Amino acid sequence: MKAIEHLYRFLKEDKSEKLTTSQIAAKIGLSRSVVSGYLAQLYKKQLVEKYGTRPVYWRIKEKPSAFSQIIGYNGSLKKAISALKQAILYPPNGLPILITGSSGTGKSLMAKKTYQEAVELGKVKNKGKFVTLNTADYANNPELLSSVLFGYKKGAFTGAEEDKLGLLDKADNGYLFLDEVHRLSKSDQEKLFSLFDNGTFYPLGEVNQPHKVNIKLIFATTENLDKYLLKTFLRRIPLHIVLPDFIDRPIIERIAIAIQCFKHEAVETQRRFLVPDELLVNLSSQSFPGNIGSLENKIKLICSQGYTTSPKKETIPIEYPSSHNYLVPIDSEFNITELLQMTNHLEDSLQNLQNELIEAISKDFPISDCKLIILRALRSLSHPLSTDMKESIGKDIGKIIKTTITDKYGLKLKLTQNEFKALIFAFSLASIQEHSLKHTNELKKLLEQNYPRSFYVYQQLLAKINPKVADSYYLWFLLLFADLIEKVEGINYTCILLAHGESTATSIQKIVNSLAGNYIFEAFDMPIDATVDNINKCVKEYLQIQKANDHGIILLFDMGSLNQMFVKIKHSSNKKLLVINNLTTASALDVAIRVQRGETFKEITEKAKNYGNYMGVQYFEGLSDKDNIIVSCLSGAGMSQAIKDIINKTLSTNKQIITMDYRKLRELIDNNDKSFFKNTQLIITTTDFNINLDLPLINIYNILDQKGFADLKNYLLNSGEKSKNVDNLLERFLKFLTIQGIKERLQFLNPNTVINEVQTVVAKYQTYYGVKFSGKIKLNLYMHLSLMIERILLSESKEKSNDIIFKNDKEKEFASISSTIFKPIEMKYNIKINKFEISLIFELLEDYL
Numbered sequence: 001m002k003a004i005e006h007l008y009r010f011l012k013e014d015k016s017e018k019l020t021t022s023q024i025a026a027k028i029g030l031s032r033s034v035v036s037g038y039l040a041q042l043y044k045k046q047l048v049e050k051y052g053t054r055p056v057y058w059r060i061k062e063k064p065s066a067f068s069q070i071i072g073y074n075g076s077l078k079k080a081i082s083a084l085k086q087a088i089l090y091p092p093n094g095l096p097i098l099i100t101g102s103s104g105t106g107k108s109l110m111a112k113k114t115y116q117e118a119v120e121l122g123k124v125k126n127k128g129k130f131v132t133l134n135t136a137d138y139a140n141n142p143e144l145l146s147s148v149l150f151g152y153k154k155g156a157f158t159g160a161e162e163d164k165l166g167l168l169d170k171a172d173n174g175y176l177f178l179d180e181v182h183r184l185s186k187s188d189q190e191k192l193f194s195l196f197d198n199g200t201f202y203p204l205g206e207v208n209q210p211h212k213v214n215i216k217l218i219f220a221t222t223e224n225l226d227k228y229l230l231k232t233f234l235r236r237i238p239l240h241i242v243l244p245d246f247i248d249r250p251i252i253e254r255i256a257i258a259i260q261c262f263k264h265e266a267v268e269t270q271r272r273f274l275v276p277d278e279l280l281v282n283l284s285s286q287s288f289p290g291n292i293g294s295l296e297n298k299i300k301l302i303c304s305q306g307y308t309t310s311p312k313k314e315t316i317p318i319e320y321p322s323s324h325n326y327l328v329p330i331d332s333e334f335n336i337t338e339l340l341q342m343t344n345h346l347e348d349s350l351q352n353l354q355n356e357l358i359e360a361i362s363k364d365f366p367i368s369d370c371k372l373i374i375l376r377a378l379r380s381l382s383h384p385l386s387t388d389m390k391e392s393i394g395k396d397i398g399k400i401i402k403t404t405i406t407d408k409y410g411l412k413l414k415l416t417q418n419e420f421k422a423l424i425f426a427f428s429l430a431s432i433q434e435h436s437l438k439h440t441n442e443l444k445k446l447l448e449q450n451y452p453r454s455f456y457v458y459q460q461l462l463a464k465i466n467p468k469v470a471d472s473y474y475l476w477f478l479l480l481f482a483d484l485i486e487k488v489e490g491i492n493y494t495c496i497l498l499a500h501g502e503s504t505a506t507s508i509q510k511i512v513n514s515l516a517g518n519y520i521f522e523a524f525d526m527p528i529d530a531t532v533d534n535i536n537k538c539v540k541e542y543l544q545i546q547k548a549n550d551h552g553i554i555l556l557f558d559m560g561s562l563n564q565m566f567v568k569i570k571h572s573s574n575k576k577l578l579v580i581n582n583l584t585t586a587s588a589l590d591v592a593i594r595v596q597r598g599e600t601f602k603e604i605t606e607k608a609k610n611y612g613n614y615m616g617v618q619y620f621e622g623l624s625d626k627d628n629i630i631v632s633c634l635s636g637a638g639m640s641q642a643i644k645d646i647i648n649k650t651l652s653t654n655k656q657i658i659t660m661d662y663r664k665l666r667e668l669i670d671n672n673d674k675s676f677f678k679n680t681q682l683i684i685t686t687t688d689f690n691i692n693l694d695l696p697l698i699n700i701y702n703i704l705d706q707k708g709f710a711d712l713k714n715y716l717l718n719s720g721e722k723s724k725n726v727d728n729l730l731e732r733f734l735k736f737l738t739i740q741g742i743k744e745r746l747q748f749l750n751p752n753t754v755i756n757e758v759q760t761v762v763a764k765y766q767t768y769y770g771v772k773f774s775g776k777i778k779l780n781l782y783m784h785l786s787l788m789i790e791r792i793l794l795s796e797s798k799e800k801s802n803d804i805i806f807k808n809d810k811e812k813e814f815a816s817i818s819s820t821i822f823k824p825i826e827m828k829y830n831i832k833i834n835k836f837e838i839s840l841i842f843e844l845l846e847d848y849l
């Protein structure tokens, strides 16, 4: 099979549905650029489609499905629909299906759509029909049910005056839907066995000549299966689908269903209904015993009341007892498809937005660009549904923003009317979101690291909104704060007010922050009997959240011993600290003005002497009094610590290895001179950045290149390190980076074990060919081989080998030596590395052999 066909088949078989070019490349073991070329070819031939921006996702382009009009197609019913599609396609004749679920959950609809889909897919031959039998209609007459289903021969019973075909004959070549199947008698269930087994059945009174038909069967019931259906009957139905109750579906689907019901009434009556948004939300929040069926009836009743009141009017307002409603106009033209698209793609769109934001913030895009990204995403989500909740939710949000952000933290929003509307829409989306998006923590972390003070205020706002899923609100942070961030983050000190009494501290805070027009102070009202420990706990928690702010802490308070307070807080933080035992509006305002002016800590401390008692400050003397190497990785403390451990384990150096938060390092570099780093010999990071301080910096990823490695080696050799240790260090770094790379992608192989095996393989290739691969090639090989072993183990690499022929001597030699090199792995895992895989490895190495 050609590689492009292999790629297409992979996409077809892949279940994840969301794959970027790089992910596809990694999964099938080809380079990104090759895969990108193949995808472009398939796209041109309209065999694949892409969606999303940055990143773009790829999937197989499918024909429009009969299921696509069902609400929940891409949501809560996605799995069920995908199973039904598989049942339709299963050779040779599809599979029998059982659909269960409470009354009115859509069992009949699903059965009918299954038939329509089978027709679309060409799986129904000779004009086969969809025949329904509701066994409940024959509840009191099982004999009649039997005769209707199986048909009968003349004379089979009294009154059987001629041969009669049953529904099983009528459904030949098509589908038979047996609703309420639990009412089928045990003997009728048994009679169906031969139909399942070989497509035959006997009409009543027939003993010699069975009828042979080609029928696909769908059964549905609301009842407990084990109680009514024979085990031997159930065993013959391989696919069992359970439909969720209305109330268990996502709210966005429930609203869409309610709108669909109103549209149905609009079509029936040829009227236009004006439906209050709150009524839609209210109807969608109820649990109905008859599920969608009951909702339909309820909405029919509501519309008929409206219709009776004004039968002549073309537009009928629906009454609802609430003052600030937005009316959603629903007529026969209402675009349900658009609504469906929105409900189907809402999560994808939000996920894409989140990915874009993470990328934009990581790459330091201007904040205004981030805001634009958000506004653009909201615009593309805009829909009649979007307006429905705006007004009512909007009023509440406006109030909460005023009491927290403006009154308490002195921050006035500068949003235009359009932006405010977008914000309200965004918050209404967040309020109905029921699950967090993937990787929300990454976005949260980035926001917190980059904009710690604004982030803190936003969290205070969220605490007031008290959302069910707070995570969904982080997408909208920059929309609210874009124009405030510079100002809020421009405050370099962490300033706290502490006072006894119910509202002493917070009322001073309100006055001072709003006069300053900025968030300068956080305030804590303490009970009269609060101990120093209570107070300290509260301050400590706050300082932890504010950790990125390194310039110093200023605390104004009115209680307890000054000295005790200073010592306690000093224990929680090693930053510069000024404690002022004199909290008045005037002293707080004076501090606020100086902080805003950007006065130095020293200047503010000098002035504080005039307020009364104050405590001295403590300065950093420098980073460390020992020779040191700083390790600081953008991706977090875990990675820095791991690198530190590797260095300590490998090198004989007695230098101190200091791991440091990446932002903190950048800040320290920006805010200090060379003397602060006087004992720092080297900085190891995972990104490149410019330092003016003349400190040597090595990006660990550059070590993979010859030059980067030579730089590090020179540095370490010059500082007295042994050459062997330096080589070892590279090998260990490589191993570490590989494990980082494959950890997420291996499903069941242990990365720490498999890495040792692939290291041996690569070493053998090097020895045999007498070459030394660069770090980068090795890393690539380690990753590729680890993933390959797992792929073969999972039998995902079968039968790709047939077309591979090793043409020239170089290839033949490579294939032969590879089979020797891989022998131990093949024996250990009981696998066979086939020709296809060998040819891929050859492609990777060809130029270096």
Ligand SMILES: Nc1ncnc2c1ncn2[C@@H]1O[C@H](COP(=O)(O)OP(=O)(O)OP(=O)(O)O)[C@@H](O)[C@H]1O
Residues within 6 Å of the ligand: 069, 070, 071, 072, 101, 102, 103, 104, 105, 106, 107, 108, 109, 110, 222, 257, 260, 292, 293, 296
């Ligand atoms: N996912 C859906 N999207 C839109 N409408 C739906 C959906 N599921 C069901 N409906 C509508 O809900 C109503 C009830 O569905 P249906 O009759 O298929 O349910 P049922 O489970 O077969 O009910 P019962 O058990 O009472 O026979 C129908 O009008 C159907 O069109």
